Amino acid sequence: MNLLRRALAGAAVICLFFALAFRPGAAEGQASEKIPIILDCDIGTDIDDTFAVALATISPELDLRGITTVSGDTRARALMVCRLLSAAGRGQVPVAVGAAEKPPQALRGWQGQYANHPAVHNKRTAQPIKESAVEFIYNKLKAEPGKITLVAVGPLSNIAQLITEHPDCKPWIKRLAIMGGSVRVGYNNQPPIQAEFNIRADAKAAQIVFTSGIPLTVAPLDATTMLKLDEAMLRRIFSAHSPVTMQVQALWQLWDQKSAPIMFDPVAVTLCFNESFCKMEDLHLDVDDKGFTREGKGKPNARVATAIKQDEYLKWFVDRFAADGPKTLPREPGNVTTLIPRTGMPNRVHVFEDYETDIEKRWWMSGKLETANVPPGSKRACRGVVTQDFDGATGDVKTMYTAVIFNPVPGPPMGKNPRLSFRYWLKGTDTLRVQIYSLSNNYHRHLTLTKLPQEKWESGTVDMTAARRPDGSGGPLSEGERIDDIQFYADPRAELLIDDIVLYDAAPPEEKRPFPKNFQFTGTFDTGAQGKEWPGTFEFDKKGYFGRAAKSVENPELGGPAIRLHLRGERTLGEATQLFFRYNLTGADSMRVALVNSKGKETYPVVVKGLTKAKWAETTVDFGEAKLKKGLKVDEVHVVLPKGAELLIDDLLLYEPGSP
Ligand SMILES: [Ca+2]
Ligand SMILES: [Ca+2]
Ligand SMILES: [Ca+2]
Numbered sequence: 001m002n003l004l005r006r007a008l009a010g011a012a013v014i015c016l017f018f019a020l021a022f023r024p025g026a027a028e029g030q031a032s033e034k035i036p037i038i039l040d041c042d043i044g045t046d047i048d049d050t051f052a053v054a055l056a057t058i059s060p061e062l063d064l065r066g067i068t069t070v071s072g073d074t075r076a077r078a079l080m081v082c083r084l085l086s087a088a089g090r091g092q093v094p095v096a097v098g099a100a101e102k103p104p105q106a107l108r109g110w111q112g113q114y115a116n117h118p119a120v121h122n123k124r125t126a127q128p129i130k131e132s133a134v135e136f137i138y139n140k141l142k143a144e145p146g147k148i149t150l151v152a153v154g155p156l157s158n159i160a161q162l163i164t165e166h167p168d169c170k171p172w173i174k175r176l177a178i179m180g181g182s183v184r185v186g187y188n189n190q191p192p193i194q195a196e197f198n199i200r201a202d203a204k205a206a207q208i209v210f211t212s213g214i215p216l217t218v219a220p221l222d223a224t225t226m227l228k229l230d231e232a233m234l235r236r237i238f239s240a241h242s243p244v245t246m247q248v249q250a251l252w253q254l255w256d257q258k259s260a261p262i263m264f265d266p267v268a269v270t271l272c273f274n275e276s277f278c279k280m281e282d283l284h285l286d287v288d289d290k291g292f293t294r295e296g297k298g299k300p301n302a303r304v305a306t307a308i309k310q311d312e313y314l315k316w317f318v319d320r321f322a323a324d325g326p327k328t329l330p331r332e333p334g335n336v337t338t339l340i341p342r343t344g345m346p347n348r349v350h351v352f353e354d355y356e357t358d359i360e361k362r363w364w365m366s367g368k369l370e371t372a373n374v375p376p377g378s379k380r381a382c383r384g385v386v387t388q389d390f391d392g393a394t395g396d397v398k399t400m401y402t403a404v405i406f407n408p409v410p411g412p413p414m415g416k417n418p419r420l421s422f423r424y425w426l427k428g429t430d431t432l433r434v435q436i437y438s439l440s441n442n443y444h445r446h447l448t449l450t451k452l453p454q455e456k457w458e459s460g461t462v463d464m465t466a467a468r469r470p471d472g473s474g475g476p477l478s479e480g481e482r483i484d485d486i487q488f489y490a491d492p493r494a495e496l497l498i499d500d501i502v503l504y505d506a507a508p509p510e511e512k513r514p515f516p517k518n519f520q521f522t523g524t525f526d527t528g529a530q531g532k533e534w535p536g537t538f539e540f541d542k543k544g545y546f547g548r549a550a551k552s553v554e555n556p557e558l559g560g561p562a563i564r565l566h567l568r569g570e571r572t573l574g575e576a577t578q579l580f581f582r583y584n585l586t587g588a589d590s591m592r593v594a595l596v597n598s599k600g601k602e603t604y605p606v607v608v609k610g611l612t613k614a615k616w617a618e619t620t621v622d623f624g625e626a627k628l629k630k631g632l633k634v635d636e637v638h639v640v641l642p643k644g645a646e647l648l649i650d651d652l653l654l655y656e657p658g659s660p
Helices: 002-021 048-058 074-087 133-143 157-165 167-172 197-201 203-210 231-238 243-255 264-270 310-322
Strands: 035-041 062-069 149-152 175-179 216-219 278-283 285-287 293-295 302-308 348-353 364-366 368-370 381-383 385-387 401-406 418-427 432-438 443-449 458-463 483-490 495-505 518-523 539-541 549-551 553-555 560-572 578-586 591-597 602-608 617-622 633-640 646-656
Touching: 035 048, 035 133, 035 264, 048 062, 048 074, 048 243, 048 264, 048 310, 062 074, 062 133, 074 243, 133 157, 133 167, 149 157, 149 264, 157 167, 157 203, 175 264, 197 203, 203 285, 216 264, 231 243, 231 310, 243 310, 243 385, 264 310, 348 518, 381 401, 401 495, 418 432, 418 483, 443 458, 443 483, 483 495, 518 560, 549 560, 560 646, 578 591, 602 617, 602 633, 633 646
Parallel strands: 035 062, 035 149, 149 175, 175 216, 216 302
Antiparallel strands: 278 302, 285 293, 348 495, 364 401, 368 381, 381 495, 385 401, 401 483, 418 458, 418 495, 432 443, 432 483, 518 646, 539 549, 549 646, 553 560, 560 633, 578 617, 578 646, 591 602, 591 633
């Protein structure tokens, strides 16, 4: 049986040899048949994996048979690959999740956001296959022994697991191309005093691979460490605006590092079909326990790129991306409307985001933190990054937009007069599309603002009832309709910054109080779970002023019936602080309202007297007398009642009042 198999394998090799030898025009590096590869990567850490995946996707010399992920968070990494491939029209390429959550390595910068997109969640993109990375590679090799080249551009954990669990597959691997190690040169062209990352991250795995006898092609630091993409090169790559280059641009923006990206990994992909940029030497490489790769004595075990024609390679690399197509830029958005004046104190604030804290960071769906270019009075804002339209049904998902998207979980219901206020900074366009998702109706509506000023911070308010679906249908946003993602889109070539998003129900005509200067917390209680979205000690009650309200419970710790509302994190107070809320109080006409820093055990109480009994009323508590210092951080509101009293609270708003 064994003999027979060996004989058959031998026959296959001979057939392959003849097939190659007698194909007219077949020469090294110019094979007319595509080279089948499976790429194992740790996309999401450094940015060069993204370029390697993209290069494998656009290179006509390669037949990309699958992508696997390694190095912790392997599922998130696989989802990133799925989104990239789907956008590139290559969603049929299988993506398998690495079983090994080792070596653990966190996603860098904001790249996790790339997998946190409705196209991924709603399965409009391809999804990872059920087979694990190792089983997927094994089955592919088994189906076509001797045909497939593996390319490993992350730690070698998956490959080591493959050949340990399935030693029979070793002879089926045509070649294993690795980005890893350093022979004579280390990082930044310095002597190799530090072991190269991929090998060091799982040195044991590397030892297994380097002693396996599998034909290896190695791209160490010697041939990769100086391959920096400068700004002009990046600009040229991104100017293609092809489906692939826009994905690369998105991930590069989310990677969010100041340094120039270094193209380590793409060299391993390139070596599968073109060695002409590199000096190749057959060497014997040993891996020590610390992950150093050293030239040893003995039979060569690796074909090693010990140098590269740096300028020539980078030119070829950039040219290849710059020539990618088709160019896919957005068309002019419709439903043009104008800004409206912002009126007084909102009737109700559904949600706000000023980007000053990380408390609601998990709700940032597109955009990254900006601390340099911020509006007056603000320390942090949000810089738009390129992403596809969240409207996958009627939006143009072939292209991308520079976008800031905030998803106020868990989708509050609107009032009669929904308004959106925000601050914005634009460069490279005067047009901004504002879009909102209706959870109730399961569609997006948008409106477009044109002729906006550029390169300065401006404030804007829009009437969200003016928003429509792209085809004009959908009607106005109506009372009680639950909304979700708040979205700002600009041209993908433009810069967009957003700050101070406030979605609110407009002030009634008789309102005299000004619009607040800043918001610290809004408590509408309408959707979401107690404890999770609404931490604290209270109950929900359906008979709120609008939707649900918070209801007092016996709280011996606070000395009576009370509502202890946790603010989900520490909120920094401004010059002055007020707390507005609507209430329905029975059994008392007074209450003690306190702002609290629970860690520091600091309590700032104010006693409120002469309150309305047994019907809905409203009050504004001024904390002027509590002598709060500017910059004080609070994380709880306590409302404590006399014995036997009961209270409902709704539409609570902690804010710094505006100037009249
Ligand atoms: Ca890598
Ligand atoms: Ca801010
Ligand atoms: Ca409510």
